[in-house]
Amino acid sequence: MTRAIVIGGGLSGVLAATALSHHVDEVTVIESDKYPEQPAPRRGMPQGRQNHMLTAGGAHALDQLLPGTTDLLFAAGAHKLAMGRNILTLSSEGWFRRVDDDAFFIACSRNLLDHIVRQQALTNPVITVLQETKATGLVGTASRVTGIRYEKGTEPEQTLTADIVVDATGSRSKTPQWLTELGVAELYEEFLDAGLAYAGRLYEAPADAAADFPGVLIQTVPNTGKPGAGAAFMPQEDGRWIVSLIGTAGGQPPTGEEGFMEFARSVGNPIVGELMARATPIGEIKGSRGLANRRRYFERLTLPEGFLALGDAVTVLSPNYASGMSMAAFGALALRSQLKSHGLEPGLGKKVQLDIANKVAGPWKSATSTDRWFPGVRTNIKLGKGTVEQKLAVRWSRVAAEHPGLLKATYQVATLQTPQNKVMTLPLMGALLRGPQQTPLTPAEALAQFPQIGKLLSSAPADLSKVEH
């Protein structure tokens, strides 16, 4: 009989268990929390109270692993937001024009998404979850992992053997330490920390808000000499909205009532603050810190056979890039593809880590080459001057704000459907070289693209003319 152990029963772990379930006789998931019966917060996922978005690429991977999951999300009230049609975006270089394009995000609470994925996955009789159980170490040698040690409540530590062990415990993974204890060389890790912090709150949408109310993104702007400040406003299930205010080191958003609203009105444009003022707050403002970009290079290590790591345990990007849930799905899909091609044969872990590294490389480069320009950034990455890269990024963003083709390419990359190095075509390169040809949209013109916003604000018009970027 063959057994797989997945350490961590969050999204990444449950998807990994699904991927493994056709290739072993038994999958045991070790989860330190107790799952809620309904979509609800849990202790092990404090980030669940902030805005989460699943990219189109991630949604595709999720449906490949668990067909029908996105349909269930939509049936439960999740919103499909096409970036070009349903999200008002203020980028570092101006307001984006509306464009007819299908690249989308799914907006709903993290609690709902995790709940539906668990419902879909955990009816699989091959998968067993040991809840309120904590993995305490790996068993084996530097050349092969043969199981784990774990604790449950006050019971003495026990051992569980397995043919393969998957670490899906997230960014706080103890794997680097556990591997060292087995005699494996030290795992190389990079980080880049812009001191990003989130402050988020749920709202009851006003009764007169349209059912297709758009999302709003006010992006943080690097390289201004000032801390980055931004906001994300997204519709959620059950007639709710979520607002996340975003700030980098020296400009982190407050979690107190007054400062929260003031911050929302002070970012690139006060539109998010105005929307908040018309909605009814639900619960407290929740803060999240420690949101650095972090990458562990498992693919460079001589990994013990019978072991691999997925999801945030490998790479976590700051939440601005909305990639975490998608990367969890990509990792599990890579695991399944390699299992289908090679089974549990030696070298499986290395192959999966290489696939994940390939998937992560583009978003990692994009995130770190943007976030490095915020003041007070801390990193162990040897960064070059990067000025050409920075100028190119600025020009890209400025041209994308007015050029439908480049904007669609930007959305393809942002929704993790196409890597950045694959979207460039000769006409787009020409547009980029020509540079901007039109005057940027004014705030009034940008807002007029979304009549739902104008209608809601019409009862008490606000001054939205401010442009700070």
Place this chain on the structure above:
Amino acid sequence: MLHAFDESATIAGDLDAIWRTVSDVAGWSTWDPHVLESGTDTPFEVGGGGWTISRIVKGRRSYFKLVEVDPGRGYTTESPMPLGKMLIINKYEQAGPGLVKLSRRVEVHGGFAPVYGFFWAKAFQADTRATFEELGREIKLRATRAETSR
């Protein structure tokens, strides 16, 4: 020119359960070892179709159309090939109490047939056997899942 091969196997299960599984294109990738990814936007009927990414030709979608569907008993897909086409003819027959005979005939028509025969046919034929074996396991798994959820 034609290159063809036939495979068959008998598995435990009932025709309805097998049909539900094989006619769910989006679900193919969850159990069929040959299929890394799959999808469809159409019903499972003649004129419909979908796509797969196989473990033999990785990284590229292969599109197919359903050219024959006999619910519960079989279906045939047609896929474009260079200089020709590929037909995959699937049939399901009761082979005794609780047993179903699965059979598949793969035909590659046109100028590409010899190239296909030389490079891919052997792997595809081996994968067909693996698909049949895994279909048997999937039917059992789904039955257990249905039993557990009652």
